[in-house]
Amino acid sequence: MATFELMEKMAPNAVIKVVGVGGGGGNAVAHMVSSQVDGVEFITANTDSQAIKNCGAKLQLQLGSNVTKGLGAGANPEVGRQAALEDRERIMDALQGADMVFITAGMGGGTGTGAAPVVAQLAKEMGILTVAVVTKPFPFEGRRRMQVAMKGIEELSQHVDSLITIPNEKLITVLGRNATMIQAFRAANDVLQGAVQGIADLIVRPGLINVDFADVRTVMNEMGLAMMGTGAARGDDRAQAAAEAAIQNPLLDDVNLNGANGILVNITAGPDLTMAEFDEIGRVVGEFAAEDATVVIGTALDPDMQDEVKVTVVATGLNRNAVRQPVRNDFGYEPVRKPRPQMEIVPNVQEVKRDGTTGLPIDAVPANTFNPAQGLASGLRRGASSSSAGDSAAPQAADFGGADYLDIPAFLRRQAD
The missing domain is CATH 3.40.50.1440 (Tubulin/FtsZ, GTPase domain)
Structure with a gap:
């Protein structure tokens, strides 16, 4: 229990x-x-x-x-x-x-x-x-x-414990060849700022229910490969759009996020954030989390954010064996599913319908640790479970004739179709 x-x-x-x-x-x-x-x-x-x-x-x-x-x-x-x-x-x-x-x-x-x-x-x-x-x-x-x-x-x-790598080469792809050097390096620096600020907000912002630093350590300690992304959205389906933007990273096209063992999620929104939207963000994140993953979610309420939701995701313990397509390296092309030496991530360029209104989180920071297989509604900051989800893990897509297509989260498959 x-x-x-x-x-x-x-x-x-x-x-x-x-x-x-x-x-x-x-x-x-x-x-x-x-x-x-x-x-x-x-x-x-x-x-x-x-x-x-x-x-x-x-x-x-x-x-x-x-x-x-x-x-x-x-x-x-x-x-x-x-x-x-x-x-x-x-x-x-x-x-x-x-x-x-x-x-x-x-x-x-x-x-x-x-x-x-x-x-x-x-x-x-x-x-x-x-x-x-x-x-x-x-x-x-x-x-x-x-x-x-x-x-x-x-x-x-x-x-x-965790390593995030930013390939400068991708800044040209993401920002365009007409971007200035100042813009490119600012975008790279924004990645570090986003990761640090997102985690700092989770840890140090006071609130009725807080993320414990021990939770953050559990997610990031000895986890190896990591990624970080941010997305924002307005209007209908804003929660889903923001969450998907946070994990749709141009640098991750050749890397499978399925099986992440630790996930930090920071949600920033106005007071109109609903429980349904909160649960929807958890559902999107849960699509690429391992069944027994530790997921820590914090929510910062910012009254200046009208009709907007911003989601920051840090995923750790990523599966280096699930590469969806050949990867170019200095010596040619690596074969599909060869382990990769590190994860590469993109600057924060995934915001959706964003008008520039940001502002630092200033209010309560609720937090949850949950099993993605059971959904956000399963409870607050969960402790030890009576059984290990890892003991009865479902077969991976690789078991079915190496069907890489099934490695891709459902919402990405829908977009590809």
């Missing part, structure tokens, strides 16, 4: 820190500082003494003064790594007290590629929930830089 728990007040807020490593990571932090993201602390770490001054973070760490003399890592990841190791004690001091750390970096250069894995390893050794959001180089930056980036991402993946 399932047990339920109602929380009337929240324990002291969890401490979330964002560490921007290298030039790309510093730019991402500067973007978030200028956007006034609430509920987090910002840190920048760089080997370049000039670049670090422009990030706006309260705490700035110049790495490897003896190794680099403040002149940067010279696009050499080993120099970046040695610089971070030189200042490991200062890094640990900066991370002290954090419950969750986001590490952001541009992979392919020296400091971000070499130092980010060191920062992640130190955070994990301190027992901190560690999530990385990194970018891959543009193709025109050369094959060698891409190889360096991929090696760095592989190393980083060994030391984080």
Whole structure:
């Protein structure tokens, strides 16, 4: 028999820190500082003494003064790594007290590629929930830089709980070739901002029923591949449209989301949000969740959002074995269903009928943990169940002659038809 728990007040807020490593990571932090993201602390770490001054973070760490003399890592990841190791004690001091750390970096250069894995390893050794959001180089930056980036991402993946990768190449596809460089990099930075702000809102916003940080840790701890998307919609069927937009990601066309083991959902809407809409969002999310997935849902009420619903989804523990079509890599095409090294995700470009009215969530944050197989109505913050859904899991589509078509959520199949 399932047990339920109602929380009337929240324990002291969890401490979330964002560490921007290298030039790309510093730019991402500067973007978030200028956007006034609430509920987090910002840190920048760089080997370049000039670049670090422009990030706006309260705490700035110049790495490897003896190794680099403040002149940067010279696009050499080993120099970046040695610089971070030189200042490991200062890094640990900066991370002290954090419950969750986001590490952001541009992979392919020296400091971000070499130092980010060191920062992640130190955070994990301190027992901190560690999530990385990194970018891959543009193709025109050369094959060698891409190889360096991929090696760095592989190393980083060994030391984080969840990893989100943004391929800069896709920014051209999504935004169009006429987009300016400023627009492109702002879109990439928006991905980190969306993930951090969405999770911070779930954790730190006060309310009658709150998301416990332990729930977030359960969803993201040791989960590996992750994705994040945001969608917004107005009018009829706005809940379904917003939820579908959040998970219809152009970068995920060749990756199957079915079987996600952990899902965070943040719903922001006005006071006119109905229970039917709340349940509809859960139904859409449940289509690609594993039967025994942990799903944490928070709802922020914003009276300034008239007739609009915004949904942010973070899915973790994704099935790397279910690839729907061949994927282009540096060495040709990978065969269908070969495991992928990481998940790639898109900036927030999926808003539907959005007029620019946003505003930060300011009201109650109800939360639910539910079994997608039973629906949202099954209860609030569920505890241990008497039986494991995984013991009687339904056959996968791959059991039926490798029918990839059945791997696709129903609403995507309908659109394809």
